[in-house]
Amino acid sequence: MKACGKDGEIMKILGKGKLCDILFDLFINIGLVIILFISVYPFIYVISISISDSWAIAMGDVYIIPKGFQMDAYKDILRDNTLMRAYYNTTLYAVSGTALALLLNSLTAYALSIESFILRKPLSFIFVITILFSGGIIPLYLVIVRLGIHNTIWAIILPVAVEMWYVVLIRTNFKEIPGSLRESAFIDGASHWRVLFQIILPMSKPILATIVLFCAVDHWNRYFRPLLFLNDPKKFPLQVVLKQLIVDNSARGEGLELAQYEKDSAMISMSGYLESLKMAGIMVSIGPIILVYPYIQKYFMKGILVGAVKG
Amino acid sequence: MKTFTSDDCNKTDKRGLWIKNFFQSKDNYLYRIIKDRALVLMVLPGTAFFILFYYLPMYGIIIAFKDFDMTSSFFGGDWVGLKHFKDFINNYYFFRLMKNTFLLSFNTLVFSFPMPIILALMLNEVKNKSFKKLTQSATYFPHFVSTVVIVGIMVQLGNYDGVLNDLLSYLGIGRQTFFTDPGWFRPLYISSEIWQKAGYESILYLAALATIPTEQYESATIDGAKRLQQIFYITIPGLVNTIVIILIIRLGQVLRLGFEKVYLMYNPAVYEVADVIPTYVYRRGIQGLDFSYSTAVEFFNSVISLILVIIANYISRKVANESLW
Structure with missing residues (x-):
């Protein structure tokens, strides 16, 4: 910061402190533009590869802007039965898992938000411990097998149906609702159920939306648990199938009915096309997230505790 | 048989009063649980969840001190003490x-x-x-x-x-x-x-x-x-x-x-x-x-x-x- 001392020649021209500010802003803004580029570039690259001409990809000509144009990769991906079934499975798991989690987390949070509830303290203590300790994956696996829910949808949605972080988040929100509202409803003869479903929940839409967001994204992206708790390939969710396609490098060339390739002269562009397929697979899997992303941003702040700390 | 709803408690009808008097005089704790049975019902699925998917696996850690295999009973097997820990460290x-x-x-x-x-x-x-x-x-x-x-x-x-x-x-x-x-x-x-x-x-x-x-x-x-x-x-x-x-x-x-x-x-x-x-x-x-x-x-x-x-x-x-x- 020496250059920004008191009486530099340029200082006089620009006015005191101005140059310093301009340099500072320039530094920050250039830094952020670089960060912005690094954040976005991989996705731009994925899109470009997914729609570029196979020959150009195989030759390594595609860096940022797509070369040529084809939509065959997307057509093949959307026609692939295995992937589409996985897509359906994931949607099913995400929707039912989120609905279940929303209900159970809200019920638990409401009961724990009532100060006069005699079990509130002991239960809160018992539940909060689960944030710190867990039995580990092997005993959980054995419990799931023993419960007989292994290889069923329940193995995917039940073990994550309640999350103490979410309960705490919802409960904090319920507590912010004035207690007088609840009291007057009780005087009018309403039960806890009616108070919860007709007063508290409708007033807590933002926090519920946040929970829906986190639960749904978690379910959409889950890979390890389904791998562990399901054996039937027909029940596999998207991420497990996607992993076989894009990470194991096993673009199932023979399984996919490739639109573009009847001729054997196309070995080189075939390798390019397989890259397009993988990238199209990625785009199809993150498509729903991209679509809802602009609308869900306002809920991020509500969920900071959960999203950034839960880990 | 008519089931209890929490309305019964708030509206002081005859049965509600009876329950109130009975438990209030005898055991305050039980009375309060019954009064808040709607809340107990609400917290029940969550409690069952934590018991099944957190506390049962925590209990399952005991198999670390046993010889468990799939033919054993639930978290059963013969006690072997710290054998597995020693095995791991060695x-x-x-x-x-x-x-x-x-x-x-x-x-x-x-x-x-x-x-x-x-x-x-x-x-x-x-x-x-x-x-x-x-x-x-x-x-x-x-x-x-x-x-x-x-x-x-x-x-x-x-x-x-x-x-x-x-x-x-x-x-x-x-x-x-x-x-x-x-x-x-x-x-x-x-x-x-x-x-x-x-x-x-x-x-x-x-x-x-x-x-x-x-x-x-x-x-x-x-x-x-x-x-x-x-x-x-x-x-x-x-x-x-x-x-x-x-x-x-x-x-x-x-x-x-x-x-x-x-x-x-x-x-x-x-x-x-x-x-x-x-x-x-x-x-x-x-x-x-x-x-x-x-x-x-x-x-x-x-x-x-x-x-x-x-x-x-x-x-x-x-x-x-x-x-x-």
Whole structure:
């Protein structure tokens, strides 16, 4: 910061402190533009590869802007039965898992938000411990097998149906609702159920939306648990199938009915096309997230505790 | 038979009064539970959930001290004491596993922890609202993308004839075999971790920054403080509490490495640096059906992890007067 001392020649021209500010802003803004580029570039690259001409990809000509144009990769991906079934499975798991989690987390949070509830303290203590300790994956696996829910949808949605972080988040929100509202409803003869479903929940839409967001994204992206708790390939969710396609490098060339390739002269562009397929697979899997992303941003702040700390 | 609803309790009809008088006089605790039976009913599924999927597995840790196999009764088997723990400590891979787990997690913590703070400080200085918003949206996004996709993109970018290698060879560094060279495993793991999470974690710090009163900046400006001075004397001190709390939480999570990414990134060629306790537990336990042994390994890991969080909390309470409990 020496250059920004008191009486530099340029200082006089620009006015005191101005140059310093301009340099500072320039530094920050250039830094952020670089960060912005690094954040976005991989996705731009994925899109470009997914729609570029196979020959150009195989030759390594595609860096940022797509070369040529084809939509065959997307057509093949959307026609692939295995992937589409996985897509359906994931949607099913995400929707039912989120609905279940929303209900159970809200019920638990409401009961724990009532100060006069005699079990509130002991239960809160018992539940909060689960944030710190867990039995580990092997005993959980054995419990799931023993419960007989292994290889069923329940193995995917039940073990994550309640999350103490979410309960705490919802409960904090319920507590912010004035207690007088609840009291007057009780005087009018309403039960806890009616108070919860007709007063508290409708007033807590933002926090519920946040929970829906986190639960749904978690379910959409889950890979390890389904791998562990399901054996039937027909029940596999998207991420497990996607992993076989894009990470194991096993673009199932023979399984996919490739639109573009009847001729054997196309070995080189075939390798390019397989890259397009993988990238199209990625785009199809993150498509729903991209679509809802602009609308869900306002809920991020509500969920900071959960999203950034839960880990 | 008519079932009780909570309305019965609030409307003082005959039966409600009877129950009230009976239990109020005899046992206050039971009376209150019955009065709040709607709440008990609400908390019942959650309680059942935590018992089934948290406390039962916690109880299941006892198989670490037994010889359990799939033919045993539920968490049954013969007691063998510390046999599995001894086996693990005497295992040829024990030192490698501990070293890999520690190094990968600590390096990840050391390198990735400051990034969201720096990003938040930078974003905080941007005056152009729409540019700030654009940068935030772009840096938060990777957080919502699955590990499978992240690793898939890494493999695509880091291919031997991929973009990253094109750049390296253009710069004269030469092409690298990123995924089979043990030297690259940790840098790749850590940098992708930063790429995915730094943006989203900066939200926490931005929220803390928003609570610093603007008067402080105004009076500093009047006193002639430069922007950089303001950062060092106002902004960063205002963040210290948040930083300490997040650091304790992270230290507690340090050995709870995400299984997914290591599992997706590693292959036998890089086991010497990449094989960590969670992946070892998976291979021995789920794939090798060695349940007792792998539970012992996992338990060993979580005990160390718990000790770490207690130490971190103790130090921070002494040094920074800030603690989780």
